[in-house]
Amino acid sequence: MKLVVMIPCLNEEATLPLVFETMPKSIPGVDSIEVLIINDGSTDRTVEVAQELGVRHFVHHRRNQGLAYTFRDGLKGALEIGADIIVLTDGDNQYPQERIPDLIQPILDGKADVVIADRETQTIEHFSPLKKFYQRNGTKFLNLVAGTAVPDATSGFRAFSREAALKLNLVSRYSFGMETIIQSGHKRMAFAFITIKTNPKTRESRLIKSNMTHVRKSGATILRGLVTYKPYALFLTLGLFLLVVGLIPFVHYLYVILFTSLPATGSHHLQSLIIGGTILTASFFSLTLGVVADMISVNRALLEDVLTEVKRGRTSETARLTVQNLNHHENGATRERAGALRD
Numbered sequence: 001m002k003l004v005v006m007i008p009c010l011n012e013e014a015t016l017p018l019v020f021e022t023m024p025k026s027i028p029g030v031d032s033i034e035v036l037i038i039n040d041g042s043t044d045r046t047v048e049v050a051q052e053l054g055v056r057h058f059v060h061h062r063r064n065q066g067l068a069y070t071f072r073d074g075l076k077g078a079l080e081i082g083a084d085i086i087v088l089t090d091g092d093n094q095y096p097q098e099r100i101p102d103l104i105q106p107i108l109d110g111k112a113d114v115v116i117a118d119r120e121t122q123t124i125e126h127f128s129p130l131k132k133f134y135q136r137n138g139t140k141f142l143n144l145v146a147g148t149a150v151p152d153a154t155s156g157f158r159a160f161s162r163e164a165a166l167k168l169n170l171v172s173r174y175s176f177g178m179e180t181i182i183q184s185g186h187k188r189m190a191f192a193f194i195t196i197k198t199n200p201k202t203r204e205s206r207l208i209k210s211n212m213t214h215v216r217k218s219g220a221t222i223l224r225g226l227v228t229y230k231p232y233a234l235f236l237t238l239g240l241f242l243l244v245v246g247l248i249p250f251v252h253y254l255y256v257i258l259f260t261s262l263p264a265t266g267s268h269h270l271q272s273l274i275i276g277g278t279i280l281t282a283s284f285f286s287l288t289l290g291v292v293a294d295m296i297s298v299n300r301a302l303l304e305d306v307l308t309e310v311k312r313g314r315t316s317e318t319a320r321l322t323v324q325n326l327n328h329h330e331n332g333a334t335r336e337r338a339g340a341l342r343d
Contacts, residue, residue: 001029003104004057004083005097006036006074008067012091013045015202019089020053022097029108034081038074040064046091057081068176075165079315086160092202095157102194103159112192113164114184116150117157119198126201134215142178145226146185151193153178154218164189166308166315175221182225231297235290239283246279 007019020035027033036057037050041064050058059077061070071088078086085104089095095117106112121127121135139153154177160168167187172179184191226234249272256269 001031001084001108002082003027003030003033003085003087003100004036004078004081005033005087005089005100006038006078007089007091008038008040008070008074009042009046009050009091010040010064011042011044011046013042013049015093016046016049016091017053018093018202019091019097024098024100027101027104030085030104034083036074036078036081038070038077040066040070066173068170068172068174068179071176072170075160075168075170076315079162079165079311083165084162086162086165088156088158088160090156094198094201096196096199099157099194099196100159103157106192107159107161111190113161113189114180115159115192115194116152116181117155117196118151118193119155119157119196121152124198138215138218142181142222145222145230146182148181148185148191150181150191153181157196166311167304169304169307172221172224174217178218178221179225182222182229186225186229227293228300229297231293232290235286235293239286239290242279242283242286246276246283249273249276 005023007016009016023035024033034057035050035055036059037047037055038059038061039047040061047058047060057077059073061073074088075086085107087100087103089097089100099117103115103117106115122132124132127135135152135154139150142153143149154175156177158177158180164184167189168180168183170176170179170183253269253273
């Protein structure tokens with residue numbers, strides 16, 4: 001059982017040693033613990049510091065690509081070195097690494113595919129009331145879309161089983177956290193949660209430039225997930241709503257003809273009927289889009305199944321070759337030490 005702790009880093013030379021201070025050296029039920037650093041275009045000594053701390057596995061971005069792409073490439077790298085469980089933490093030491101054993105325990109017990117740490121954001125002192133409001137209501141909206149009950153949708157302290165990581169196919173450039181919840185919920189993965197207390201803040205967030213920007217980009221991610229995974233429900237609801245609204249002018253016109261003595265002619269009736277006809281046309285298009293989008297969604301699900309199998313085969317082969325190379329280097333080093341002792 002191999003645990004890979006992946007740490008996205010962008011100029012974290014000062015805080016990375018703090019992360020390793022609380023990193024567990026051994027965990028019951030885990031045979032080996034590896035650390036994977038995803039260097040997202042760092043310009044300081046982050047890589048050198050990581051090497052000094054004993055890190056052997058790296059994924060490098062020549063320029064900054066953002067946290068979503070960093071997470072995606074980190075998952076790929078962790079799978080390729082044979083991870084059975086993957087933990088995501090942060091290079092700024094926001095999260096308590098000593099809680100990693102608690103984080104992965106539901107996966108070790110076979111009770112969960114994804115475990116997310118709840119930071120209890122409403123109690124974090126440096127979060128403004130407005131940010132707490134956005135966190136609370138944004139999480140509720142996400143859970144409504146994803147069909148989940150996640151208490152902290154933006155928490156970056158998470159654990160994934162190997163199977164869960166293989167099934168995730170991320171496309172968002174911004175909010176990987178919300179996209180993983182939407183995909184995991186749609187694919188009926190089992191969730192578990194633990195409660196944590198975050199460490200004191202070491203720097204300002206590089207992901208959230210402003211609350212409104214975060215809300216706008218996160219909202220776009222949730223909407224994309226809704227269109228991708230529940231298109232028929234979305235367009236059917238919209239189509240039925242437009243159908244009801246579009247029928248109102250016609251029902252009113254029939255009521256005037258059948259039950260009143262008012263004249264059935266007039267420009268106001270014509271305008272209402274034109275508007276109603278336009279809305280009914282939009283309703284028809286919405287229902288048609290729902291059918292088409294649903295068929296595309298089915299095709300996407302089949303393609304994702306194929307992609308999962310491709311990744312499973314590729315990462316298994318890569319992991320096997322990685323182990324062979326490591327054993328070769330270790331055997332070579334052992335032979336060199338033995339030769340030195342004989343000399």
